[in-house]
Amino acid sequence: MSNNLYSKKDLEVIAREWRHAKAPEKLERMMIDMATQKQKKFTGFRIAGTSVAAVALAFVLGLNVSSAFAATMRNIPLIGSAAKFLTFREYEKKTDTYAVQIDTAKISGMGNGALETALNEKYMEQSKRLYNEFMSKIKAGDENIGLFSNYTVKADNGVTVSIENAVTETAASGYEKLAYDTLDVKNERYITLKSLFVDDSYIDVISKNISEQISAQMSADAAKVYFTNENKFKAISGDQAFYINNDNKLVVAFDEYAIAPGYMGTVEFMIPTEALRNILVSGEYIH
Amino acid sequence: MDNQWYLAIIAEKERFYRLAYSYVKNEQDALDIMQESMYKALKQYGRLREKDVVITWFYRIVINTSLNFLKKNAKNIYIEDIDQESIAAHPRKNYFELRQAVNELPFQYKTVIILRYFEDMKISDIAGILGENVNTVKTRLYTALKKLRVEISEEDV
Incomplete structure (x- = not known):
C-alpha cells in the first residue's frame, strides 16, 4: 500500500500529545457542583x-x-x-x-x-x-x-x-x-411622591381615595376585581410608584398581582386633585 | 455510597472533555457538552441497571450529546469525508497533517480512532459504548485508518 504514509507508531506520537491535553480547571468544579446539588432540580441545560x-x-x-x-x-x-x-x-x-x-x-x-x-x-x-x-x-x-x-x-x-x-x-x-x-x-x-406634599398625611389621603375607587369600580363593573383577602389593598407605601399625567394629575400605579388578580394586569388610579388640594406643597406640578 | 458514582466520572473527566473537544474544537462548547452530559447523567443514573459500567455509560452520553450539538449548530457541520486532493498534494509524512486528518474525520470514524488509539481502549469496550458489535467497530476502525493513510492490516486494528 504505497498510498499510506503513516504507521501505528505515528498515531501513537499524536496520541501522546492528546493525553497531555488538559481540561480547564473549572470543569471539575462544575461537575462537582452539579453532582452535589442535584436535588436542586435542574430543569435542563440546552x-x-x-x-x-x-x-x-x-x-x-x-x-x-x-x-x-x-x-x-x-x-x-x-x-x-x-x-x-x-x-x-x-x-x-x-x-x-x-x-x-x-x-x-x-x-x-x-x-x-x-x-x-x-x-x-x-x-x-x-x-x-x-x-x-x-x-x-x-x-x-x-x-x-x-x-x-x-x-x-x-x-x-x-x-x-x-x-x-x-x-x-x-x-x-x-x-x-x-x-x-x-x-x-x-x-x-x-x-418624589413625598416632595409633592406638605407632610406625611398624603399616605392616608391617597390610600383612602384609592379604597373608595376600588369599591366604586367593583360595584359598578363585575369584571373589575381586586383582592378582598389578606392581599386586599390597605395603604400605599411612602414611595409608591406614581407619575404625573398630561393633565397634571397624580396617578398612582401598582405592579401586577400587587392588589388585584393577574388578569387585571398593572392597575393605576388617577387621584382627583380636589382630594389633594389641602396637602399639596403648591399647584405647580399638580393642579 | 451509591451517590458517589459520579466521582468515578469526575476522576476521568479529562478523557471525556478531550473527546468532546475533539468534536467541537473549542473550550466553551466542550464545557457545555460536559455540562449537558453531566446533567443527563444525574437525571438518568437512577435508571442505569448495571452500575459497574458507569464509565462506558457516560462515554455514550458524551458522544450522543456531542452529536446532537453538532447537528444543532450548522456552523459546525462536520466534514463528510477527508478531501483526498489536499492530502495527495502533501505526500510528506507530517504529524501536523496527521493530526489535521484525525480532526477532519467524520464523526463515527473520529470516535473510534480516539477511543481505540488515543484513549487506548479495547475494541470490545468501544463496541459497548457505541452499542455496536465488535466486527462493526473493527470495520469502522479499518476504514478510518485507511482514510488517515495509516499502514495497517485488517487483522491488526
Missing part, C-alpha cells in the same frame, strides 16, 4: 455555550460603546421641551429556551447634567442588574423564561416628565413591574 459567551460580550460592548448605539436609537423625543430622551436596545437574545430584551434609557441636554447623569447611571445599573439576574437563572438551568425591560415617556405636560420602566418577567406566567421617574426638567428636579 443553552449553547458560545451563545452565552457571545451574550456576555455583546452586553459588555453595549454598555461601554455608547456611540455604537447611535444606529439603534429608536426614538428621540424631546422631553420638557429641551432635554432629549433616547432608548436603545441594550441587549436582545432569543433562543429555544429563553428570550431577553433589555432596553436602556438615556437622557441628555438637561441643564448642568447632574440629575441626568444620576438617572442615566441608574438606568444602566438597572439594565446590568436585570441582565445578570436573568443570566444566573439561565446558568442555574431555568428554561422557558423571558425578561423584557423597556422605557417610555409616560407623560410630558410641559412642566413634568414621567419616564416609565416596565419590566416583564415570564416563566409559567408573566409578571409585570412598573417604575417611574418624574422630573421637573426645566429646574432639574427629581420629584
Whole structure:
C-alpha cells in the first residue's frame, strides 16, 4: 500500500500529545457542583455555550460603546421641551429556551447634567442588574423564561416628565413591574411622591381615595376585581410608584398581582386633585 | 455510597472533555457538552441497571450529546469525508497533517480512532459504548485508518 504514509507508531506520537491535553480547571468544579446539588432540580441545560459567551460580550460592548448605539436609537423625543430622551436596545437574545430584551434609557441636554447623569447611571445599573439576574437563572438551568425591560415617556405636560420602566418577567406566567421617574426638567428636579406634599398625611389621603375607587369600580363593573383577602389593598407605601399625567394629575400605579388578580394586569388610579388640594406643597406640578 | 458514582466520572473527566473537544474544537462548547452530559447523567443514573459500567455509560452520553450539538449548530457541520486532493498534494509524512486528518474525520470514524488509539481502549469496550458489535467497530476502525493513510492490516486494528 504505497498510498499510506503513516504507521501505528505515528498515531501513537499524536496520541501522546492528546493525553497531555488538559481540561480547564473549572470543569471539575462544575461537575462537582452539579453532582452535589442535584436535588436542586435542574430543569435542563440546552443553552449553547458560545451563545452565552457571545451574550456576555455583546452586553459588555453595549454598555461601554455608547456611540455604537447611535444606529439603534429608536426614538428621540424631546422631553420638557429641551432635554432629549433616547432608548436603545441594550441587549436582545432569543433562543429555544429563553428570550431577553433589555432596553436602556438615556437622557441628555438637561441643564448642568447632574440629575441626568444620576438617572442615566441608574438606568444602566438597572439594565446590568436585570441582565445578570436573568443570566444566573439561565446558568442555574431555568428554561422557558423571558425578561423584557423597556422605557417610555409616560407623560410630558410641559412642566413634568414621567419616564416609565416596565419590566416583564415570564416563566409559567408573566409578571409585570412598573417604575417611574418624574422630573421637573426645566429646574432639574427629581420629584418624589413625598416632595409633592406638605407632610406625611398624603399616605392616608391617597390610600383612602384609592379604597373608595376600588369599591366604586367593583360595584359598578363585575369584571373589575381586586383582592378582598389578606392581599386586599390597605395603604400605599411612602414611595409608591406614581407619575404625573398630561393633565397634571397624580396617578398612582401598582405592579401586577400587587392588589388585584393577574388578569387585571398593572392597575393605576388617577387621584382627583380636589382630594389633594389641602396637602399639596403648591399647584405647580399638580393642579 | 451509591451517590458517589459520579466521582468515578469526575476522576476521568479529562478523557471525556478531550473527546468532546475533539468534536467541537473549542473550550466553551466542550464545557457545555460536559455540562449537558453531566446533567443527563444525574437525571438518568437512577435508571442505569448495571452500575459497574458507569464509565462506558457516560462515554455514550458524551458522544450522543456531542452529536446532537453538532447537528444543532450548522456552523459546525462536520466534514463528510477527508478531501483526498489536499492530502495527495502533501505526500510528506507530517504529524501536523496527521493530526489535521484525525480532526477532519467524520464523526463515527473520529470516535473510534480516539477511543481505540488515543484513549487506548479495547475494541470490545468501544463496541459497548457505541452499542455496536465488535466486527462493526473493527470495520469502522479499518476504514478510518485507511482514510488517515495509516499502514495497517485488517487483522491488526
